[in-house]
Amino acid sequence: MPTDHGSDPGTGLVSAACAGDPRAVEGLVTQSLPLVYNIVGRALDGGQDVDDVVQETLLRVVRGLDGLENPSSYRSWMVAITVRQIRDWIRGRVQDREAREPVELAARFPDPASDFASLTVLRLQLDSDRREVAEATRWLDEDQRELLSLWWLEETGELARAEVCEALGLSGRHTAVRVQRLKEQLDVARTVVRVLAARPACPELSGLTEGWDAVPSPLWRKRISRHTRGCAHCGTRTDRLVPVSRLLLGLPLLVPPPGLRQAVWAAIAPALPAADTRPDGVTETGAPGSAGPRPRGTHAAGRTASRRRASRRAGHARTVTAAVATATVVLGAFALAHYRDTDRTVSSPAGAPTVSGAGTTAGATASASPSPGPSAKKKEKKGKEKEKDEKGEGEKKSGASASAGTARASRAAGGETAADPVISSRRKGVGVWSFPGMSDALGRSGAGWYYTWSTAHPGITASGGADFVPMVWGAKSVTTQALAEAKAAGPYLLGFNEPDMSAQSNMTVDQALDLWPKLQATGATLGSPAVAYGGDRAGGWLDRFMSGAKQRGYRVDFIALHWYGGDFRTAAAVDQLRSYLSAVYARYHKPIWLTEFALIDFSQGTRYPTDTEQAAFLTSATKMLAGLPYVRRYAWFGLGTDDAGPGTTLFRSGSTLTAEGRAFRSAP
Incomplete structure (x- = not known):
């Protein structure tokens, strides 16, 4: 099993961020973004709302920093907030299912480069066995996706089992049982991916899937796996599956797109409130382990801790806001560099097609292509x-x-x-x-x-x-x-x-x-x-x-x-x-x-x-x-x-x- 549990920001950075150090807040959010992006992205299968959930998660993390009692628990606290945001999003989607029928239907037609299976294959250039695992994740039940996102990161060495348990709110034994069921379902899905990709194709399987729309689903996973178990042609292709833990070991996180880095800071900057210290000394900021405001009427120790921090909160709010402004410039420049690195004017080769009219401007040409423009x-x-x-x-x-x-x-x-x-x-x-x-x-x-x-x-x-x-x-x-x-x-x-x-x-x-x-x-x-x-x-x-x-x-x-x-x-x-x-x-x-x-x-x-x-x-x-x-x-x-x-x-x-x-x- 992996023992290197990802990028830990360290208690020094977390403590400085909690105290309102602008550069510490910048560094903490920068380090946290990839992990949050990967948890949310895989849990929601790269759906259209991934960016929104990531932004809201990090916004709640920043707002709650002043309520974090123990800096060493930062990662577990952040992952727990992330999981709650995912659950809130899923709960809201279920509640709005009838009213949002077109959105629910759209889930059956994912953007082919937005789901995390495709992103993993494309960006990490996986070998055949690892590619098979990534593609198999499309076939899992929807209620398995939250666990998949955490377990995947555990297998790649980014999370510890204790962090997974805390995020799920389960005991170690209960978590182990759920993970084992997930692995079994994933292995079944791997066999489905393998037999569908096999050439020459099984004639019986081709007949079975003739009316299938090629969209992975639990129903078709069960049908195809049932066929595989009883088919001499397909059964031989499912032997000797390499254990998933060996295939995922050491895989890096997917890097968040540059546009998301900009969007996160755009969401955080205007939303950061000034300190709102109430008469009883309790401030509306997130408590440890909670993505929401601290409730009134907490026990005496909680009120005392709040009063101890009250004197620094106004300064904290100002310095965090300054940190956001500073990081917006830094990360914005990083994101723009993604585009500017390829900004250049190149000449079309001899014989390249040209189009006259509105689509052309004197001196503007593009590499080995027509002048940018339509018919x-x-x-x-x-x-x-x-x-x-x-x-x-x-x-x-x-x-x-x-x-x-x-x-x-x-x-x-x-x-x-x-x-x-x-x-x-x-x-x-x-x-x-x-x-x-x-x-x-x-x-x-x-x-x-x-x-x-x-x-x-x-x-x-x-x-x-x-x-x-x-x-x-x-x-x-x-x-x-x-x-x-x-x-x-x-x-x-x-x-x-x-x-x-x-x-x-x-x-x-x-x-x-x-x-x-x-x-x-x-x-x-x-x-x-x-x-x-x-x-x-x-x-x-x-x-x-x-x-x-x-x-x-x-x-x-x-x-x-x-x-x-x-x-x-x-x-x-x-x-x-x-x-x-x-x-x-x-x-x-x-x-x-x-x-x-x-x-x-x-x-x-x-x-x-x-x-x-x-x-x-x-x-x-x-x-x-x-x-x-x-x-x-x-x-x-x-x-x-x-x-x-x-x-x-x-x-x-x-x-x-x-x-x-x-x-x-x-x-x-």
Whole structure:
């Protein structure tokens, strides 16, 4: 069994943090974040609320530091708070199950790079046996996930059994019984993973799983394991399972994404209250072992201890707040470096495809890829005058400072008012091509992610914390440099851009399939080539590609789609988009990313709706998409342009927010 129980911050650091030392608080939260992230992430299977639970957990830890009586018990206390936050989240989800049916249904369609099984495989580059264990965790019962998160960290040497027992609130004997049951269930799940991956496949097993949607579940685990026990073909493949404890020994923690580090400090800084000492000397701060406030009427010893600390609490609150401000700068710089390391302008090689129009700017090129931009047909100059953008009125508050007034005037000039709501969401993305002020526009848009039709993002900073997702545009983009950039950019990779269009990557199905293993080799969660149309059609380009990928044993983790509507009536357009997405999902049963969409009529040249019509569609369409659990992400076409560009963008003339831009900022 492991004996090195992870990274212990030490009593000196904890004591200094409890006393309000700014750098100690910074160091303590920095050291605690990876452990909390791994516990929460694996317990919730990398669900959409992991970041929120992590932030709330660390917020409660910081608030409760002044009530921690024994610095040596910090880790056990922190893990216990983490487990309580997980249970509170699960309890709330169960209570809201009926009201939140789309959210519950979405759990059946996990983002393929958000669950911890995929993250573990992708980031740690596991060998076959360890990969099998990681993938087997998807098959466990939901009520086992909390125990899994703690036991996994015990096996990897990050937690001691005593810490696991304390977090669960169980005796050592009871914990041992539960862990043994978990191991048995995990071994069953490992056999399921093994027989499903075996080649050649068992004919009987193929018949059994013919109607299965490929989503792991306890029901199918039981069916497949029952078949395995009685099948001579499959039974021989399940012998000699290497003990899990040997496979997990020494595995490192998954590193939290840089954006989460920023988000944690953004959540902590404004929420830290000033000291609130009550008349009886009891302060509303967390008690040891508790994520909540200290109750009134505690016994005399507790009140005495509270009074002893009362004199330092005002200073503690001020210094912790200062520590948060300092760490926000330090960790924010660290997170931005993740993006800036790859910010550079590189030249396209000879023969690389180029696209003229709004998507290009003089001197802006990308590595082995086209100039960032969409189909040439979408970038034709508008044939009609666009409606003028509505101007937001600046606030006119009496007594406001000159600098605040200037800032409000600046927002008003861009069509933005102080009342404009901005909803940030990881699901919400945007396509970006070069234009003046693109980084500022990206930060103001509320987008959670963006892409550039390339594996690089020259000139774009991580403004607003949006994540970059690379794309290998076409055949000539499959270069050593581009693949290295894609691998370094993060967990996702988008496949070829509109290979069914002669004006775009223009690839045959066989050509795309021959190149696909090189994209797979990046280890990224991989999106299909994004066809311009006909993704739902039997025998269409995408259908032939997916059939060929299945025959060759290639991996396609999600479907990428484009959609443009020529009917400018909002209700009709939204219904058409919904029908298309539903038909594509019914054909492939894989998560979908809608990576380009807007209203553009190509039936007779290129015709755009008014900004008001486009904004109405965007608002209704994004609400509809929020109710489709298999649509994991979407990206509007596109972020911004000059006045000659397409009439669909969120910004025009560099910094002027359009009506559709305001609608996007409020979209879920």
